[in-house]
Amino acid sequence: MELALFVFLLWLVVASAAGWTSDTRDSADWHETHEGLRVSRR
Template sequence: MKVSAAMEFLLFLLFLALFGLASAAGLTVDSRDSADWKPTREGRRWRSRAC
């Protein structure tokens, strides 16, 4: 039991380390641009028009 728990913990750490390396290499993107999560196009807010 202790070996499998230790292996699970090590795999979790490896998973986090891989995400950290991918982030440092610029392979990840934060798709949120504000608290309301409205999309932008070239840095400008996209505004929907009412019908």
């Protein structure tokens, strides 16, 4: 069981580092303003 958890967490770290789990900021539906707030592009 511990091995399965370790493999899952390792995959999650690798996937996050590779950018597989999230949209890039360019393709996201929101953008950040100069104040750091997220605003919808729609």
